[in-house]
Amino acid sequence: MRIPATYSIQPRTFHFRQPAGTSRGVYTTRKSWMLTLKAADGTEGKGECAPLPDLSYDWLPDYEEKLQRFCQLLIEKGSIPVAEMLPYPSMLFGMETAMLHLQRGSAALLDTPWSRGEEGIPINGLVWMGRIDEMMARIQQKLDEGFQCIKLKIGALGWKEETAMLQRIRREYDKEEVELRVDANGGFLPNEAPDVLEVLAAYGVHSIEQPIRAGQWDEMARLCRQSPVPIALDEELIGWHTRSERAHLLDHIRPSYIILKPSLHGGMQGVREWVELASERGIGSWITSALESNVGLNAVAQLTASIYGPGISLPQGLGTGMLYTDNIPYPLEMRGQKLWFKP
Ligand SMILES: [Mg+2]
Numbered sequence: 001m002r003i004p005a006t007y008s009i010q011p012r013t014f015h016f017r018q019p020a021g022t023s024r025g026v027y028t029t030r031k032s033w034m035l036t037l038k039a040a041d042g043t044e045g046k047g048e049c050a051p052l053p054d055l056s057y058d059w060l061p062d063y064e065e066k067l068q069r070f071c072q073l074l075i076e077k078g079s080i081p082v083a084e085m086l087p088y089p090s091m092l093f094g095m096e097t098a099m100l101h102l103q104r105g106s107a108a109l110l111d112t113p114w115s116r117g118e119e120g121i122p123i124n125g126l127v128w129m130g131r132i133d134e135m136m137a138r139i140q141q142k143l144d145e146g147f148q149c150i151k152l153k154i155g156a157l158g159w160k161e162e163t164a165m166l167q168r169i170r171r172e173y174d175k176e177e178v179e180l181r182v183d184a185n186g187g188f189l190p191n192e193a194p195d196v197l198e199v200l201a202a203y204g205v206h207s208i209e210q211p212i213r214a215g216q217w218d219e220m221a222r223l224c225r226q227s228p229v230p231i232a233l234d235e236e237l238i239g240w241h242t243r244s245e246r247a248h249l250l251d252h253i254r255p256s257y258i259i260l261k262p263s264l265h266g267g268m269q270g271v272r273e274w275v276e277l278a279s280e281r282g283i284g285s286w287i288t289s290a291l292e293s294n295v296g297l298n299a300v301a302q303l304t305a306s307i308y309g310p311g312i313s314l315p316q317g318l319g320t321g322m323l324y325t326d327n328i329p330y331p332l333e334m335r336g337q338k339l340w341f342k343p
Pocket of ligand 1 (some may be wrong): 183185209210234235
């Protein structure tokens with residue numbers, strides 16, 4: 001068992017190939033803090049700490065100082081100060097990644113059929129927000145590349161145009177051919193959501209993420225009870241750090257699915273806990289990355305393979321690693337709709 005003897009923290013700015021339209025505006029760059037741990041024998045472990053501006057619980061002005069303090073604690077204790085780090089999920093995730101990398105001495109952080117290169121993980125094709133005709137062209141491109149599950153952002157362009165787009169998609173592809181997941185990022189009001197859900201059901205949509213803003217538990221619980229389309233929670237899960245808080249949220253809202261991002265929802269150990277609590281309650285889940293570079297994406301995928309594999313059939317949300325012009329090279333590769341690791 002290797003123990004980290006020293007650490008270093010390197011801020012990095014990554015540049016998007018194309019400006020990325022998200023629910024929080026348009027990003028052209030992305031800042032991460034790369035953490036390197038070094039053992040006495042010279043072995044290094046790298047992890048990425050990547051909070052999302054205005055969304056992460058630990059997006060803080062003194063981010064780097066906090067991370068420094070946790071690294072000092074890590075070196076003193078020889079293990080991750082998990083209890084202290086619960087409110088800092090992106091730092092925890094980066095540190096978990098770096099520790100696994102240090103232990104294994106390889107980017108294959110967890111030993112799974114996926115990390116041995118024996119199988120791929122199916123992922124959804126994410127279509128960025130844009131004008132309707134741009135989005136239609138991007139959907140076609142994803143289908144040509146072999147994706148069968150498409151994820152669309154809705155609730156931002158105008159519901160009329162979005163309905164027209166769903167209609168156009170369904171005129172060409174039925175739900176056996178293309179699984180459609182939509183993400184509203186909280187874009188609808190509780191009183192308009194029921195009609196939206198009816199329309200989505202009519203177009204055979206697989207699920208909707210976060211139809212209304214987080215923090216409205218009673219309204220969300222009512223929608224989950226009545227919705228003809230399965231509802232998935234994402235932002236709702238941010239900021240709940242203990243097992244009992246997480247169980248309470250799931251028991252109160254009773255969603256069909258939860259969508260887990262290690263950087264936002266408690267690091268690797270937090271995601272494992274969420275998945276366990278969900279499956280005890282008959283709630284489905286999948287894992288997604290959160291615009292990390294390849295260092296973080298690899299860690300998210302390693303975790304995904306370890307939790308759900310082997311033979312994952314539900315598409316996961318693992319971005320293709322093609323996001324940045326200056327990404328860090330990693331042995332990750334897309335083949336059709338599957339993400340592979342090349343050991
Ligand atoms: Mg989402």
